[in-house]
Amino acid sequence: xxxxxxxxxxxxxxxxxxxxxxxxxxxxxxxxxxxxxxxxxxxxxxxxxxxxxxxxxxxxxxxxxxxxxxxxxxxxxxxxxxxxxxxxxxxxxxxxxxxxxxxxxxxxxxxxxxxxxxxxxxxxxxxxxxxxxxxxxxxxxxxxxxxxxxxxxxxxxxxxxxxxxxxxxxxxxxxxxxxxxxxxxxxxxxxxxxxxxxxxxxxxxxxxxxxxxxxxxxxxxxxxxxxxxxxxxxxxxxxxxxxxxxxxxxxxxxxxxx
Numbered sequence: 001x002x003x004x005x006x007x008x009x010x011x012x013x014x015x016x017x018x019x020x021x022x023x024x025x026x027x028x029x030x031x032x033x034x035x036x037x038x039x040x041x042x043x044x045x046x047x048x049x050x051x052x053x054x055x056x057x058x059x060x061x062x063x064x065x066x067x068x069x070x071x072x073x074x075x076x077x078x079x080x081x082x083x084x085x086x087x088x089x090x091x092x093x094x095x096x097x098x099x100x101x102x103x104x105x106x107x108x109x110x111x112x113x114x115x116x117x118x119x120x121x122x123x124x125x126x127x128x129x130x131x132x133x134x135x136x137x138x139x140x141x142x143x144x145x146x147x148x149x150x151x152x153x154x155x156x157x158x159x160x161x162x163x164x165x166x167x168x169x170x171x172x173x174x175x176x177x178x179x180x181x182x183x184x185x186x187x188x189x190x191x192x193x194x195x196x197x198x199x200x201x202x203x204x205x206x207x208x209x210x211x212x213x214x215x216x217x218x219x220x221x222x223x224x225x226x227x228x229x230x231x232x233x234x235x236x237x238x239x240x241x242x243x244x245x246x247x248x249x250x251x252x253x254x255x256x257x258x
Contacts, residue, residue: 065104066134069145070115072099074123075227080150084118102143107134119150124195126150155195155224157231161187163203165237166213172202185237195224201233212240 072095074080079099085092087105095101105113114129132146159178161171163185171179171187179189181203193199202219205211218235 063106063108065106066109066136067102067104067143068132068134069143070095070101070103070132070148071145072101072117072119072148072150074150074152078227080120080123082120083123083148083150086116086118087113089116105134109135115146115148117148117150122153123150124153152195154192155227155229157191157193157199157224157229159189159191159201160230160232161185161201161203162232162234163187163237164235165239166203166205166235169210170204170207171233172204173199177204193224198223201231203233203235205237212242213237214240 070085072080072083079095079097081095081097081099083095083099083101085094085101085103087103092103093101103115107113111134112131113134114131116129117126119125126149130146130148133144135144137144159171159173161179161181163169163181166181166185167183169181169185169187170177171181171189173189173191173193178191179187181187198221200219200221202217205213205216205218214237215235218233220231220233222231
């Protein structure tokens with residue numbers, strides 16, 4: 001503004017246009033005052049916008065970035081690396097070896113935004129986006145944290161079998177042998193099963209020589225309950241008598257007494 005005042009003073013003291021002497025022609029002076037008034041109004045508007053912090057043409061835009069931390073687990077307590085996080089359809093990063101990703105999202109205090117999680121192979125992505133709330137914590141340096149899940153598609157389950165009086169019997173999953181009992185009737189197997197489906201394990205008794213075992217083809221059904229799952233199947237077999245070899249008793253004859 002000081003430069004404009006100096007220029008105005010110089011014009012007042014300058015010689016008249018068209019080679020004359022004396023003050024500047026009044027019409028030229030009036031035009032200068034109009035330009036000066038417009039420029040001053042523009043400067044005032046710019047100063048007000050700077051005080052508010054948002055330009056007048058963009059006062060509806062987002063105010064500032066909000067930082068937050070996303071944690072992704074494959075199972076509860078098992079961090080998952082390589083999960084992709086997207087916001088507004090754009091990929092913004094992947095979780096690290098600790099299952100964490102720090103984001104900075106522009107928005108307003110208390111605004112809810114939706115994050116989409118794409119899980120790595122072998123893990124199931126959530127069907128719907130996850131809403132998080134933009135806010136700042138009172139403790140300096142701390143960021144809001146949100147936990148997300150990528151459950152595994154399959155789980156590993158240890159099957160433990162105890163078959164009393166059932167030596168050398170096959171243990172079946174999906175019709176395939178995964179173990180066989182030893183001479184004492186014990187067996188175990190590690191199987192990969194669907195994480196959320198019913199699982200059937202059967203001790204097969206349909207091999208030749210096992211027809212008299214009771215019960216026939218006992219089984220158990222379960223749904224995996226989490227990581228490091230162990231399921232036990234205990235059966236006590238009995239041997240049904242062979243009817244074909246049952247002895248036929250002969251009628252007893254009277255004994256003569258002397």
